[in-house]
Amino acid sequence: MQWFPSTHSEQVSQAYGGSLKRRLAWRLTRPSLYAYLTLALALLGGVLGQRLSEASGLAQLAALASERLELYAATLESELARHNYLPSLIAIDEQVQAMLGAPQDLTLRAEVARKLSRINVRAGAMLTFITDARGQMLASSHLSTPRSAPEAAQVQRALDSGAEHFFAADAVDGSTRFFLIQPVRRASQVLGAIVVQLSLAPLEATWVDLGLRSQSEKLLVIDANDVVIMSSVPEWKYRILGSSDQAQAEALRRLGRYPGASLQPMNIPHDSLQQSDAALVPVPALPGQATQLLAQERPVAQLGVRLVTLSDPSEVWRGARYAAWGGAAVGASIGLLALYLASRRRALRQVFQAQAALQKAHAQLEHLVDERTAELRSTNQELKHQIAQRLQAEDELVQAGKLAVLGQMSAGISHEINQPLTALRALSRNTLLLLEKQRLQSVADNLKAIDDVTERMSVITRALKNFARKAEAAGQVQAAPLRESLQNVRVLLEHRLRAEQVELIEEIDERGGELLVNADANRLEQVLVNLFTNAMDAMQDQLQRRITVAAERRDGRVQVRVIDSGPGMDERQQARLFEPFFTTKPAGQGLGLGLVISSKIVHEFGGTLRAHRSLDGGMCFEFDLEPAAKDPHV
Template identity: 25%
Template sequence: MQLTPPHHSLRNPVPWLIGGLLLLLGIALIAITALWSYRSTLESLEAQGENMMDRFSTGLERELSKYEYLPELLSTHPELIRLAQHPDDAGLQLRINQQLHRSNAVAGASVMYLMSTDGQTIASSNWQDDDSFVGKNFNYRPYFTQAMQGQTGRYFALGTTSNIRGYFFAYPLRANDRIIGVLVVKVAVNRLESLWKNDHSTTIVTDKDGVIFISTRANWQLKTLTPLTPAAQQRIVESQRYGPRELTSLSIVEKRQLSASSSLVTILDSAGNGRPQSSLAEDIHTVAYLQQQRPIPNYDFTLRTFTRLSSLYSQVLNHVVLVTTLYVILVMIGVFIRLRRRIRSEREAFHHQSSQTRALNKARIQAIIDNTHAGLVTLDTDGRIESFNPMAEALFGYDWQHIKGHFISELFAEANRSQCWQRIETLKQTPHDAPAAELLLEARGLRADRSEFPIEWVIGDMHLQDERKFLITIHDITERKRYEQALHHARDELEQRVEERTTDLSLTNARLLQEIDEHRQTQNELIQTAKLALLGQMSASINHELNQPLAAIRSFSENARHFVERQEYERAHSNLATIIQLTERMARMIAQFKVFARKSSGQPEPLQWKTVLDGALAMLHSQLEKYHTTINIEPASPYAWVQGDMLQLEQVLINILTNALQAMHESGHTAAAPSGANRIDIYLETSLPGRVTLCVRDHGPGIPDTHLPRVFEPFFTSKPIGQGLGIGLSISHRIVDNLHGELSAENHPEGGALFRISLPAAHPVQRTSPMIG
């Protein structure tokens, strides 16, 4: 039986009228919300823009004010004044160029240069660069004219030589109350663009003509906000302020003024992201911005920010969606209340229909029981069988008419009957209105021929016409049991194979650890062999160093004997004291080589670079004298503390310094070489946190580019046969790597090879006893 709504409800105009009023109210609410959100968000964007311009204007003035005093300060330098008076003095010009280069490096400006009264550049900090200003004439620049009039020149322009945008400060040089030259400092402004970059806004700085000379968007640089007049174009071209570049204006298609300092503008833009504007129509689109501006009177600039209004529209949309959602929820609540009342009135009719269809449902349930693919058995309250479906008859081999009235336990094997009755009694004790937990149980079924088979069964509680009955669902799980047994067998085989594989891997791992230990032992032997080989190479130097003290000892001993025979004891005592000093010197020399020859403990510990440097330089003392080489050590370098092994690091330094000495000697750096060329520089780098890097740079020919990737390969050497095995740098690389450090090689930009030894930094420790050896 189907319920049909009354036909007159479709013709009732009241619901349609209420729906129309709710729709109009919702539209009005959305419009008010959109307007309020637009105004409040726009005010918030204006406040954010003002805060941003506060920071940017302060940063711009602070950045430029750092350099404003420099021309006036440097104009008092006596050598600058002397060069302005004698521009043809080449030696003086070179010194001034170097002085300007150093001053520019310290100040961090782009370039400093000195001009004569006719605008000719006579000295510059970039005199060595390809785009040097020396010899160039800039008398057409307004800052030069202002300085020649005795004023401080200020000017922004695109460099005609370097093609770099910058701000120029100029100041006159005076001698005897007469202007004899102009000193100029140029400050590059491109660094500010990277600091100001923002994903949602664009910041620009314009000059008095409206030309954009600072912009966080590259494709807006050197454009104008409005087209320039012919007079302004001519003035800019004559001063070469922006070079030969054609100044085009931004495509502003719409502008609406909000206040004196803010407006809404729409700009015809390309696909964006800094790419040049495309000529394709599909690549062009309009972008709406909130433009805010603020003048910077000290420099005749105007700072402007362009904030995308996409965030404003997104905020308005969020507010509209939120209010719309709340309004719809309220309307739905009202509709729900109305529908609930209507449903309540219809529920009584539903109950009436339910009583009529209950008998039909019982018949349907019986049909389902008869046609299901599981065995279904219904029981009465006492656990007696009331019905068997065809599937249950097939499982147990009974005709349900013959089994009807029997206890359900007769279908279970003897071992599982108590389990069956326990479950039935549990259901009986459960209240009618309490949900009973249906447990899926496994048991052994008993067929009519008394054969057993595995089953899976579950018993449920039924209530038909206020009478309590039970329904048992039974599945034959014989096939599943076979699958489970096969699965258990496969799992056992897999566990056995995993165990065997684990045993093999354990044995392989043990062999690998043994090979690693043997490899480390071989490496230590190679290090020791390299040390002894180096001792062999230095045997001639050792012989030379020891022969001189031995000869002196013999001479002083003979003299002392003669003095004793002549009873000149004071002179004999003096000779004996000298002999003692010579023997102490020989003992120290031999002790150094004994320490170098012994094996390292291999355990990293905190140590000072000074200890390593002293030991290495003591070993190479004779070679340094032989090749007339000086070691230039940065004062702070020896006192840095690192985590390492002293003897192994001495070996690394000796290998690097020996290679440097041989490289400079073979390339012709002898005692007759220019001053400073036959030198090895040792200095420190601490740019990496938690690391200390010692740099060793020679002034030799450097490492060929083809050899650089193979420098640390074992047995690779560029020396003639018989002069090296090619394992020194390979061993050194392995030593530093084992100490959790890094050894790298490269060519210095000014010539020579540069080796870096980077090690973990260590905290200084107090030695409880002096180090021996």
């Protein structure tokens, strides 16, 4: 760290001190400048306070309304879902099936009507009835309640369109009715329909009462025709949410679902609700209510409706006004503070007089900084030494992990090499006998077989040599072919794969050419060996043993996944997978360092090793690597 010497500070003070004093004295003697500054700061503080308070208040209001909107939607869904089972249950009744097969049997229709009455009382429905394929009533839970012609047309229209439910207004009292429809078919022919009619008046009355007793948001339920079929504000019921003309209103009246409704437009822009989570929209004026409310929408796909809440932002705007006054007060305070500081311009002389003492303290501080810098250099050298020792220990740990894996594979590798040696001994003796008998062609065949066996032993020993050798320094990567590394791993683990009947599936995406990654091939093979070994250990008690290796280019990286068909791990075990010395294997069968070493190696390659459960229930270990520069798809 370098500081300006004391003599330089004195020169700066002498050169610029007088000029600074003159400029400050000229500016600070103009009170009108500070009056304008105070006014500007007050105006800026008021605007910022109002904007920030309004944005924060609207966000909080939207969050609260969103929570209540979810609650309203859940209440509506649960209220209507309580009776979803009822039409299907009635449809499978034997008497109902018999009546639909013989609709002219009046005795059977009377018995079904009595049964519907009992079911209707127990279920708490408003009305339950059965119609034929033409929509004519055959039996009803209320024999004294005939259906009107518009209601019959609504049911028949729903049957023709295949709808399972619909909302409709009651022609008498204007309350909202919900109809559940279950067609009854026999041999692909519609015999009739089971209709359950529910009244939503109690739920709507609860919403209206809640809105009257508190300053809560207004709630609207909008059907597919943009008509308000339920509302906590009775004046808004059966009105069109957006704008509409006379032709649209007449078309809605012809549907027969809104008898006696005015179908007046509310002129709430629907585009604003679709483009944002919450938006200020104009609403029809009500006594004591703002003309603009904060609207939020939530679709209820199962019912084919949308829920809209309209929250009153009056309190937010009131708080924003208070915040504006507070911001203006803060801005004015800052301006007055500047004016106060300007009044103390005479104290500058004392500042310049104290400069000598400050320069002395500066020199002492510079000396102290030099001492601390020397200590930091010493500490830095010690840290570098410790880092070098740690890197060396990590390299030795990686090599020890590789030797541990080789030790676990030693029995299988010995078996793999012993078989070719036995074959070589037998072929050699057989060749000597064939030479004595002058069977030269057989001798040539034996020599060819000996050459093949020797080549197999060479492949095994070469793979062992490459795997066991100590890797280069961390960070030295090159273009490594992924399939070649996978083949070397297969050679090392061939005996165990065959002995434990493990199916190895390769899904290497090489449609654009050979898949190359930036990695050290030897250390990459160590990662794959660790993952394969862990997978085989996890699948020892499984009937189906399968390891899938998948690699593909994705988002400019090469994604590699190793998936097993083992029992998987719970979340608690997954959270500790990459902790040193944590293992799920029995005592004596693992040190818990394989995944730690593998994660470190992948990190040095610029990737991340992750673990999660696969769709089949086993474990999936995946990591991403940078594609090599030689790869044409980089």
